[in-house]
Amino acid sequence: MLVNSRMLLALVVWGSVACLFGSDAAFAQASGCTMERMAGTSRQVMRCADGVTIVAESGARFNIIDRNRDGRPDAVSLRNKAVLVDVDRAQRPGGFEVVTPQAIAAVRGTRWAVDVNSGTTSVFVVRGRVAVGRPSAGRRVVLSVGEGVDVTRGSTPLAVRRWPPARAAALLARLGQ
Template sequence: MTDRNLLFACLAVLTLGLGAPVAAQSSEPRPGSPPGTCIVTRVDGPAIVSARGAGARPAEIGLGLGRNAKLRTRAGARVTLACAGGLEVVVGPDSEVDVVGLLDGGSRPLGLRLIDGIAGFLFASEDDHGVQVRTPSAVAAVRSTQWAMQVDRRASAIFTREGTVFVVTRSGDTRLGPGEGVDVARSGRLRPVTRWGQPRIDRLGALLGPDW
């Protein structure tokens, strides 16, 4: 998928409504299931995985998050996920993430929702399939890059460490390059793109820990 197509896909998701509810399914991986799941590879501190019909259980290494499963981390906790398409997701403390599943008719990219808190995203190679991440105020689409997203009281902040990130809101869209970040108000209003200073980058890194 090209970067331009990723942006158009984001706009389509935005049209359907930011933060639209999705039905939950079992978090247990099933043999022969499509590569739309994430697997827990590291757990530091208390975190819960839940899915409708399957209840809730503590996050543990090897646990799979199927389509529309939810992960919640508590204060001081971090969880690392290995997801479809060579994507690694580091979920920081006091965070809530939904695995939406594969988009574009079940092909690619992977869709996630960051309801609250912070998450960092890393791809293993330039051939990976990409990811779209929705928050209550923005949609971000990327392919083969390293970046992070934070949500606080429905406002969003997006930072790109490497590569390019497209950000789409109800008020417009923008593109972030390496070292750049943008804040999005809870209304969806985009603030100007800026180069983040090292203190803010360090605060982001401290929340996400060594995996990011």
């Protein structure tokens, strides 16, 4: 019974810190967002009144995070597959994050894609600039348009690379772009 009490306490603490919501229509509506399927595809699009748009590929596993419980999403916790995030800096000056097991990608206003696959998080910038680092801290890198980084667990330095057009196009095609 002691183990169960500790597990319950851990869940209560986790819920109060992260305030995770499922990627569903109920949260979208409550936060001033709309959730819809892209016509002719199984991709989902969430559009929020405060300038955040998230396109999730079919089968993507993610949760929306509202850390300060103001009813507006602050981040996406992505566990599998890819999302494309578009943040309007004029409407959302506080920025937005995509958190994965391997990386945190944060911006002030931009458009970028994040893909989680087989223990690697890949981040690619379509517009603007994105800071990427590991959740365990360490040095962050800043990506510009056309650049990407592949993040794995561990401490090897993150290497920013200009992505070949074919790689960028393949990821963006999965997201309907």
